[in-house]
Each structure stands twice: as C-alpha cells, then as structure tokens.
Amino acid sequence: MADLKERLLPPRPASSINLPGRPSPSVNLREQSSRPSGSGRPLFQGMDFLGLKKRGQGLRSWIRVDTSGNSQIIEVDKFTMMRRCDLPARDLRLLDPLFVYPSTILGREKAIVVNLEQIRCIITADEVLLLNSLDKYVLQYVVELQRRLTTPAVGEVWQSDGSNMNRSRGSRSFDNVFGDTSPDYLPFEFRALEVALEAACTFLDAQAAELEIEAYPLLDELTSKISTLNLERVRRLKSRLVALTRRVQKVRDEIEQLMDDDGDMAEMYLTEKKRRMESSFYGDQSLMGYSSTGGALSVSAPVSPVSSPPDGRKLEKNLSITRSRHESMRSSESTNENIEELEMLLEAYFVVIDSTLNKLTSLKEYIDDTEDFINIQLDNVRNQLIQFELLLTTATFVVAIFGVVAGVFGMNFPIPLFDVPSAFKWVLVITGIVGVIIFCSFLLFFKYRRLMPL
Template identity: 50%
Template structure:
C-alpha cells in the first residue's frame, strides 16, 4: 500500500542569516545573498566579529576598528563599514528603513559651494559612521522625549491622588525608563571607551591606513596586496601605524565622536533627572503614607484611652448594679446621683490626663 499525501519538507536557512544590504560610495543599494564565510572574506574580519552582528544573539553596543573594516553594533543598526561600502544586516526592524535612506542620501560625496570650490573631504567611513551614530542618538533621544511626556504628568497625578491605577501606571513607566537608561548607558560607555583610546580611534581610519600601506609598498617597488587573514591584517595594521607620527592624529574622528557623545550624554542626563524625579515622588508618597499612618495611630490612641475610661465607668456601674442585699442600699436613693456624677467626672478627667501626657511626650500632634 502506497502512502498518499506525503510531502517532503526542505529546511530553509533564515533570510536574516544570509541577506545583507550593500550601499557603496555612490549611494547605490544592493541586496546580497551571501553566507557568513563570503562576508568574512569580503571585508576581512574574524568570525567572532561577525557573530556580534547576529540579530539572534544579544551583544552590547560595540564599535570595533579592524584592518579593512569597522564593525558597528548599535541597537538595531548592525553594519560593517569599509572604505568603499557599507554592509547592513537586512533586518525587519522598521527603525532601519529611515537609516538606509539616510545612508543612500549622505554617503555620496556632496559638492560644496561651486564658487568656493569646496567639497566634503571626510573619508567614506567617517560619513557612514556619522550616519549610524546620528540615527541611534536621535532614536534614543526621541524615546526619551516620549517617556518624559508620559512620565511627568503621571507622576504629578500620582502625587495628587494615590490609587492602584496611578501606581501601576508609574510602575510601568519606571520599568520602561530603566530599560531605556541601560540602552543609552551602553552606547555612551562605548563612545567614552573609544574616545579614551587613541589606538582604537586610529583603527577606524581605514582610508588613511590603505593610503599609508599603498605608499609604503610603492616606494619599495612591490605589488600592492591586501592580507587575506584578519590576524595577519592586524599585525600589518600595527606595523603600518608605527610609520605614522609619534602622536597619532585622530582629531577629526575625536571631534566627530565627541559631538555624539555629548548628545547621548545629554539624553542620559535627562533620564537621570527623570529617575531622580521618580525617586522624589516615591519619597513624597512615603511621607504621605507615614503621615496617614501616624494619624491612624493617634486616632487609635484616643479610642483606646476612651475605651479605658468607659470601661472603668462600666465597672463601677456594674458593681452598684449587683442585686446583693446591703444596708447602704436601703433608704439611700440620693447616692445614685452622686455615684453617676463622680464616676463620669473621674473618667473625663482621666481621659484628659492621658491625652495631655501623650501630647507632652509628642505622641499626638494636637
């Protein structure tokens, strides 16, 4: 008997693991369907560097300078920048669409004023890196502004009315603020670490390294070649930097990174101010709750004091209300008035004494 309806299923490789978008110096956009080994050979980077850009893995924000490429992992922007093109992961993130358009618009060399004869002399890798930094800083700044717009009114409403709905709303906003702060902090730390190390910034000068290697090889009348191994390339990069001046000139890149470092630091300061405002609101709410708790304690003290006095009055009334034959119960009806009056007066005086003592000790505030 032959089985019917048998379907052969072929496992397909996810598109995100092979699909890349290439944008060259002219702004031309090309979709590449290559595996990781072809990409590694194309840009001369290690497998561990390419693994940082895997969208299925979670790596912190990173900017790495290699011999012939810059590995950029900034949130949704996962790119490899060379001196001639930018390779970007074809992600389904909607935030990546305007970034691709910005790459296409700004990567081509923009001619300056025709009369002045000026043009944009920034290296290709700097223009690409600037687009990536501007995109991520603008995105985080916009998220921070949205959070501020929602958080401050919610906190003010909570201070005016403490309710479960307002508390839950503030709790969600605080969780969102914590996650956003962590994202901003990672980008800021990466930029700060890059600014603190001149050698790391020198690794990002791809055009300068290629020009330096080309000139040194032409002087020695040897053919121009590029290292096929990233390890050899790293050694070659260090050797080429030794031919530079004693003080590595990274002023152009340093100014670029400092501009976006100040922007991301300003975003972090806004989040820090929001965090402090939330802490101040929590302290204010705790003070209010403590005040209400103290008022309840004062009320409990007053009720307890009144209960003691009434209990004493009830005890005396119970004693005189016993049906026990006694000689003083006979022909002494006027005693009832004195017992009731004196007992009531004694209880009231005792109540006043207790409250006065509590006020003297600072237990009540009235």
Template identity: 40%
Template sequence: MEEKKEKPSTMAIRGRRKAIVMDPKSWMVFSETGESIIEDLDKYTIMRRTGLPARDLRVLDPTLFYPSSIMGREKSIVVNLEHIKAIITSNEVLIINSSSPFFILFLQDLQARVPRSNNIHKFTSVDNGMDGECESKKIMEEGSPLLQSRIDSMNIASKESFEDDTLIDVAETSDQKPLPFEFKALETCIESACACLEYENQRLEEEAYPALDELATQISTLNLEHVRHIKNRLVALSGRVQKVANQLENLLDDDNDMAEMYLTKKLDDCLVDQTSLKKGSNSNIAEDIDESDESNTFQYRFYESKPDVEELEMLLEAYFAQINGISQRMSSLSEYVDDTEDHINIMLDDKRNQLLQVTIIFSTTNVIMAAGIAVVGLFGMNVHIDLFDGQPRQFWATVGGTFSGCILLLIISIWWGKKRYILSESKQITNI
C-alpha cells in the same frame, strides 16, 4: 512485529546543521556612489568580502544579544548600535535589515550624506516591499509628532542634497577636507542611534512627569503600578544609553582603536607602498627594500606612539557630548522619581502616625469605659447597702459622677499624652 524507525546518522545531522549555518541572510548593500541593493549573502561570503573573522559576525546576529559595540578591524568597521547592525568598509556598507522606523531614517541619512551618482537609486525595504518614501508616509501617519518632524527634516535634507547643484559645487570647491566614506557611514550610524535614544527618552519624560505628579497628589494602586512600569523602562533605557556612552568613551581613550578605523588611509598607504616598490630599479632593489623597511618601521613606531586621529576624535566627541546630555536628562528624571518616592514615603509615614494616635486614643477610651463598667458592675451586685434605700436623686448623682469621672480621666490622659509628645497634632505635608 513493530517496525523499527531508523535514527538519522551523525553525518546527516552534521549536514543539516551545516545547511542551517550556510543559509544566506538578506543584507542591504549601500555603496559609496549612493547606490543601494539587496543581496543574499552567507557568512563565508561576508568573511571573504570584509576580512572579518567569524566571532565578529556573531556580534551582528539578531538572534543573539550583544552589548553596543564599535570595532575597528583591518578592512572594515563593525557597528552594533541599537537598531543598526552594519559592516562598514572603505567603499560600501552592509546592513542587516530591521523593522524599526529609525532604520528608514538611517537609510535616508546615509543617502543624504553620500555624494549622488549619475543614476539615483531608491532603496527598498525587505520586510514589506515598500519604498522609502511610502514607508516614511506610513510612519508619519502612525508615529508621534517628534518622529514626524524628524522624517520631514530628513526628507528636506535629502531633497536639497539631490536637487541643489550649487551647494554641491561649493562643498567640492571648499578648502575643507571631506570626510572619507567610512567616517560618513559611521557618523550616520552613531547619529541614528542617538536619535533613537533621544526619541525614547523624550517619550518617557512626557509620560513620567505627569504620572509622578498624579501619584504625589493621589496615592492609588493604579498610579503606583503605572509608575512602576515607568521606572522599569527608565532603568532599561538608562542601561542602553550607558552602554553607548561607555563604547564611545573607550574609543576616545584609545587612539590605536581609532587609528584602525582609517580604512581609506590604510588602503592608500598600501597602494603607495606597492607603487614605490615597483618603481625601484633592479640594481638597488635590496637597498631600497632595506631603507623602506627601516623607514616604515620608524613610521610605524611613531604612528603607534602618537597616531593622528584628530578628525575621528572630533567626530566622536560631538556625539559623546550628545549621549552625555541624554544621560543627564535621564539622571534628572531618576532623581525626580526618587524624590517622589521619598515624598510618598513621608506621606505614608504621616498617615501611619495618625493611625497610631487614633489607636492610642481609642485604647485609652476603652480603659476608662472599663472603669465605668466596673462601677456599674459593683452596683449590680445583689448586696444590700444604704444607698439603695435613699431618694432617686442619689441614683442620678451616682450616674452623673461616674460619667463625669470618665470624661475627666479621658481629658487628663489626652493632656498628658500631648505633654509627653505621645500625641501631637499632625500636619499634612503638601510640598517637599
């Protein structure tokens, strides 16, 4: 008898699924002191550490596709922009490692913006185990001149931020209020996403304009296929740029969403409230609590009606203008593609009209030749007439008359076609 295979029980399947869900992921943790380490954290550890619900963590899952989004929560900010999937808190940034070259630039930007600590730690890449400097050199050898110049500028900026003590002293002694840590990290995320879109847009422009000009000069299957791929890339990139622009615009339109991103301010207000409650005496605790509740309610209503988000608003407006600039350049490229398509359609219509005119001329010629063939057929009949008894000159006169009549009919047909605008001289269109 055949042995029956035991099916796995429901509890075993649930345990296996639970083990898959509980499998930790590698996160790059960047603190406000400039230190960066790699930690293996599971979903529930992240939820306890950042105060985020499970549905917000699904936005950062690399295996799932979610549109670009920036969400402010009670204790953290969730950022999902292009190659950046990060969680920003008031004192650290948790980043999912990416293989994109712009991820290295993003870490360099973040390390340059955060004030240095006593011990400088270099970040490492999880994917290949190389440090940031070696990875940057590798990217410079394989990348384009635009990406190389970007890396050079970021290396210089990070070197100056770490070596020039006088600039740091001037920044610390200046009257301008420094940005909180979460805004520095958020600005770095948005700037890196804008740089990525700018780089891809410039590469697309460098490839698109020559290809379109070549297609306008010579219409071929290879050129048409090349332009088709370029147009597909343009549509995809336009959608990505529009998603980032829409997200920034939605944030700028909603002051309450921007107010949720003031993590440091909310933390300071919470500490101040706790300190004020502890300082109250036992005799007037109830009165103080009632008064503080009323004042907090009034402040909350005023904060809800008109929150002070000018600092974050100015930061977002700058990058919103940059995204709009990229979108306008892509719109210009899209218009150029449409103009080239119109030009090609006009050229094809012109060629089609020429072919139709040639067809008409050949059809008319065939009809006239059929008339001459009819004359030849009449003389080829076995019928005795007086013309056959004449001299040879009569034969040649008949042949010449038939031939001349056909040519005369052809000329009259062409003249009549041009007079009726059925046939017209076609001029090749070179410029639009």
C-alpha cells in the same frame, strides 16, 4: 521611502516555488520528521536541525552601499562575509538579530563593526554592509547615507562656483580653515559611522522625549490621587525608564571608551590603512624592479647559500628598512594629527547622548521625589490613624470604668447605700468625673511625650 523598501526587498528564492506535479520540499521534510522510528517516536522530535544549519551556514541578505551612494542587495553566507571583511565569527555574532547584545563599536584591521540599537552594520573603506531589514530606522540610515554621499562637498562647490577667485587670503588658505573641520572631508568610514551614531542618538532621544511626555502628567496625577491603578502605571513607567537608561548609558560608555583609547581610534582609520598598504605594495614592486634591472647581480649567476648577500640584495634590504622606518614615523605623526577628527566626531555625539542621559536622570530623580512625597503622605495618614486609634483606646478605657462600677454594685450582697434614693445619681456623677480626669491625664501624658499634636 516606499521605492527604497520595494528595491531592498530580497527576491523570492526558486526553491520556495511549488512546481506542478512536484511535492514541496517542506512537505517532504515534514513527512520525514513525522515518520515514526523503530521505537515508535517521531524522528528529530523537538529539534529543528535544518533551521540551525540554515542559521549558521545559510545565505543572508545584506544591503551594500558603496562610496558613490549606490545600494544593492547581495546574498552572502557567514564564511564569505568573514573572509571578505577579515572578521572573526564572534564579531558577526554581534550583528545577528537572533541575539541581544549591548551597543558596541569595534575597530578591526579592515572593518568597523557597529551595533547601535537597530543599526547593525559592517563599515569598510569601500562599502557599508547592513543586514537587510524593513525596519524604518535601517531604511532611514540607508537614505541618509546615500544623501550625504551624493551631496557635493564644500570644497567642490567652492571650486565649481569660484574657480577664478583668489582662495589665499593672508597666511591661511580656504582648505586650512574649512577643509579639516567640515564633515564632508571625513573619510568614507567616518561618514558612515557618523550616520549610524546620529541614527542611534536620535532614536534614543526620541524614546526619552516620549517617556517624558508620558511620565510628568502621570506623576502629577499620582500626587493628587494615590490609587492602585496609578501606582501600577508608575511602576511600568519606571521599569521602562530603567531599561532605556541602561541602553543610553551603554552607548555613552562605548563612545567614551573609544575617545579615551587612541589606539582604538587609530585602528578605525580604514582609508588611511588601505592607502598605506597600496603604497607599500607599489613600493615593494618598484624595489623588485630596481633590483632586477639596475642591480649589479646577474639573474643567471649562481648564489651560494653560505656566502654573504650580494650588493644588490644589501641595497634592497637597506632601502626597505629605511622605507619602513620612514613610513612608521610618518604614519605615527599623521595618526596623532588626524586622530583629532575622529575624536571631535565622537565628542559631538558624546555630548548628544550625554544630554539624553541627563534628561533620563532628571526624570528618574523626579520619579524618586514623587515616591518620597507619596511615602511621606502615607506616613502622615498612618500617623493619623495611630493617633485616632490611641484616642479610641483611651476612650474605651474610660468607658470601661462604668462597667467596673456596675459590676461591683451588681453583686448579690445588701448594703445601706441601696436604700438611699439619690445614691444612683451620685455614683454616676462621681464615676463620670473620675473618667474625665483619667482621660485628660492621658491627653496630657501624650502631649508631654509628643505622641500626639494637641
């Protein structure tokens, strides 16, 4: 990995080297931008036009991996890349690390644009182009792709080891049994796409597993001890879970959308389309040679613009129409047959990403259950506080009766009861009995109304 990282590092440009006796270009630009204008304000204050120009039209470092597994660093600007891969500018914008776009897989005429988490690349029939980065997932993608491209296929190992063995047993040959199902027989673009899908699914599943390891002990601790610190940690955990679930859901929806659209899957067969274009090109050249050599029309004979086309031109036209119909029928049949390869490839990783999504969904349900349990506990504590407050209010009302009796007997008027020595004790006894009766009456009323479990 270290050797690959050193090999993939872009060379230092010559413009960044400061020659003796020559000022640095950045110093000149800084002096020009800080030079005050006629109004006293510095020119281009707050605007980095040079940075915007470099970002839009400057050279970018790309990692190129060909079909043989060889990798190299190339410096290509945006417009050259657009012409090279026949892509519009909006597709290249998906690969720009300065912008944040959801996961996308686009099939174009000559390329497949892949934006899956850290893997942002352009896959053609002959090469894979990645933005040069020192991210470990990008380097792992390059290493894994090179390993798979340099590993011999199953058919090659069979031919090298057992060339004298009888390969046909029964009615089905070895190629029919293993050749169509082995991933080594997939086209180059699908093998590169498979490595990108595997890297994205592995990255998301690793994050989901890490979140699970952190979540379950924290939630168990929260159920045993409800505190502000634990609640804040669960809140941050839930926000991370929602963000990760959204990313996993986007990858899953993108794969499902591709599997549901046969046209998009057929558009991604770049090697097949390239082979058809080459066969069509060579077929046109053969027809042109036939019409120029074997046709009955002379090259030097004049052609009238109003006359009917000669026999040679009619024959060429009929042959081209017949060939185009035959090619279209054959391509439609082969597309319907071979589209199952890509569908099976996408379905395999759809199952993987769906398993990750189910894992995150289960974790979210566990968090929701924990929140419901905590809310139930808080409601129980709140109910206990309300019951205690109700009992305290009732007891306060009973005690207030003594204050009423004391206030009545404390008035400044003479009565005969004041002359009886045992009158004070009888007043206390009668007042206490009345208070107890009133308190018990309140308790029976609370039990009858089911306001308090007694």
